[in-house]
Each structure stands twice: as structure tokens, then as C-alpha cells.
Amino acid sequence: MKVKLYATMRLKAGQKLVDMATTPNTTVRHILTELTARYPALKEGIWNESGGLVDYCHVLVNGRNVRYLSGLDTPLQPDDTMDIFPPVGGG
Numbered sequence: 073m074k075v076k077l078y079a080t081m082r083l084k085a086g087q088k089l090v091d092m093a094t095t096p097n098t099t100v101r102h103i104l105t106e107l108t109a110r111y112p113a114l115k116e117g118i119w120n121e122s123g124g125l126v127d128y129c130h131v132l133v134n135g136r137n138v139r140y141l142s143g144l145d146t147p148l149q150p151d152d153t154m155d156i157f158p159p160v161g162g163g
Contacts, residue, residue, distance in 0.1 A: 073098075075107060075154045077114075084113035094150045100131060101144035103154060117158055128159035 075090045082088045090110075092103050108115040120126045124144070131138045132155040138146045148154070
């Protein structure tokens with residue numbers, strides 16, 4: 073599956089697109105765990121102290137926010153696309 077990183081996430085990983093392997097039981101949690109193991113600088117922008125998503129991190133699967141799906145337990149397919157956005161501000 074493809075994982076697209078945006079803004080500061082992209083800078084921290086040094087990549088804008090990462091290919092990740094999936095198995096039949098792969099979930100969002102699995103991919104985020106592997107991603108932060110591969111790119112440790114992403115950890116603080118994705119995980120909170122209790123092992124959940126930090127409030128300001130937005131993870132979308134095929135354009136849908138995982139908070140409105142099954143959260144970190146959202147199942148993934150090999151042809152899915154995951155987008156990871158840090159907080160965005162401006163004015």
C-alpha cells in the first residue's frame with residue numbers, strides 16, 4: 073500500500089511517499105507502527121503517551137478519516153492509500 077506524508081511529516085521522514093507491505097490482517101495501527109519504526113522522527117507527531125493517535129494527527133484511508141472508521145483497527149488492503157497530515161495552521 074502507499075502512504076503519503078505531508079508538510080512536517082514529509083520533512084521528518086525525508087520521503088513524501090512510502091510503500092508498505094500488507095497482509096490479510098493489516099490495520100492502520102500495524103502500518104503506523106512499522107512506519108514510526110522505520111522513521112523514528114515521526115513518532116512524536118503520530119503517537120500519544122497512551123499509544124493512540126495524537127489529537128492533531130489526521131490519518132486518512134482512501135480519503136476517509138480513520139477516526140470515523142474503525143480508528144487504529146481499520147483494516148487495510150494492498151491497493152489502499154493512507155494520507156498522514158500534521159496540524160495545519162495559518163491565517
